[in-house]
Amino acid sequence: MIRFDRASKRYPPGIDALADVSFEIGQGELVTLSGHSGAGKSTLLKLIAGIERPTGGAVLVNGQNVGSLKRGAIPYLRRNLGLVFQDQKLLFDRSVFDNVMLPLSITGFPAAEAKRRVQAALDKVGLLAREKAMPIMLSGGEQQRLAIARAVVGRPNLLLADEPTAHLDAATAADVARVFLEFREVGVTVLIATYDDRLFGAPRRLTLDHGRLAA
C-alpha cells in the first residue's frame, strides 16, 4: 500500500526534515506516526499525498512512485486518498453539506448519487443533522469530524490524518479516534500522525526522531 524506500526530504539550506526513512504499510493496517514536534511527521504525510516531493529515495503509493509522478497525474493520486489536515482547511463560506460535496464535485459525480454519498459520510461522523449549518457554528470536535467526512466521502482506500485529535478534550478526542477505527474495520488503510496513540487502541507505531525512524 505504502512503501518508503530510503526516502529523504531536505529543505534548503540543508535542513533534513526526513532522512533515510524506510518502512512499509500493508492494505487495511492502522498505523500511528509519533514523534516530537518538528520530527518530520507532517513532511512524511505530505510526501505520500504528493504535496512535497522526496529529495532522495522513493515513495510508493499503490505501486506508484509519487516522487516521479508528473504534475498532471498528482490530482488523480489524491483522489484515492482521504486527507485530514492539521488545520482542517474547511471552507467557511459554505455549508457543512457543501464542504463534504467538494471532493465529489471535483471528480464530477452525478448529483443525485453525490447527495446520497455526502449524507452517508455525514451520518458516519454523526453530523447529518447539521448538514445545513455553516462550519463556524460547529464545535472544535464537530469541525474535526466534518474534515473526516470530507476526507472519506470519495471512499478512498487510504486515509491520512495529521494530528486529528490535537486541541480536543479527552472525550471528544476519543470520539474522533473511534471514527478512524471504524474505517479500519471496513478495510481502509489508515495512517495517523498523533501525539497520543493510546487513543487508537494498540496500533503499530512508527516513531520519528529528528527526521529518522526510531527503532
Place this chain on the structure above:
Amino acid sequence: MSAWLLQHGQALRLALRRLVATPVNTLLSLLAIGIALALPAGGQMLLANALQLARNAAPAPQISLYLDLGADRRAVQDVEARLKAHPSVKSARLIAREETLARMKASEGLGDVIEALPKNPFHDAFVITPADDAPQAMEQLAAELRKLPKIGHVQLDSDWVRRLDALLRIGRTGVLLLMLLLGAGLVAVTFNTIRLQVLSGRAEIEVSRLLGATDAFIRRPFQYHGALLGLLGGLVAWLLVAGTTLWLAAPVTEVASLYRSGFVLQPLSATDSLALLAGAAALGWLGASLSVRQHFTDR
C-alpha cells in the same frame, strides 16, 4: 462525456454566481468593456454605412474628353469615328459646344453672364464609357486618348471614387487599429477582474487542489467568468451602437432627403454583431486564462 458536461455546467453556474455575487464590480467591468468595444463597433457601423453610400452614389466611371477650341466639325467627326473603332471604348456620346452653350444660357443666373461673352467659351466634348472600368485600364485608355489629334484635355471621372476609396481604406485601418487596442484593453480588464477573483478564492483553490482537483477544473469557472464578462460587455457595446444608430437615424435621413437620396443609416449588420459578441467572449476567456495561468506560475 456526461461527467464532462456536468463539470462544465457546474463551472458555468459557479461563474454566474460569482458575477452576481459582486454586482457593483461586475457592472463597472461591463461598462468599461462595453464602452471600449463600442468605439471599434461604432466605427465599423459608420464605415459600413459610408461604403454603402459610396456604392450607391458612385455613377459608372466615365472619361470626359474635351477637344481643342479650334477643332472644327471635321475634326470632331474624325475623333468620333476613332472612338467608335477603339476596342476599349464601350460607348461615346458627343456633347457639342453649341448644346452646352444653350444649356448654360438656360440655367438660372448664368444666362446673363454667358450672354455677355464675346464668343462660345465651351469645348466640344465626348463622354466615354470604357469597356473595362478598372482604374488601371481607365488610366491606360485615358493616356491613349490624349494622343488623338485636336485633344484639349482628358479627365478621369473615376478620380473622386478612388479618393473616396482611399479615404475608406484609412477608415478601415483606423477601425482595425481601434479593434486591436481596445481588444487588448478588454483582455487587461478581464485579466485584472479575474486576478481579484482568484486572490479572493485562494483558500478554495488550495483546498480543491489538495482534494484532487486538476488545473483545468480550477481554471474552468474563471474562464467562464471571463467569457461571460466579455460577452455581456460586448452586448453593452452592441446596445450603445444600436442606440447611437437609432439616435442618428432621423437626422441622417433628413440630410439625405435634402440631397434627394433615399439613404437610411443601417445598424450593425448581423455578421458584425455576431463577430463582436463572439470576439468579446473569446478575448474575455483569453484574459481569464492568462490571469489564472499567472497565478499558477506564481505559486
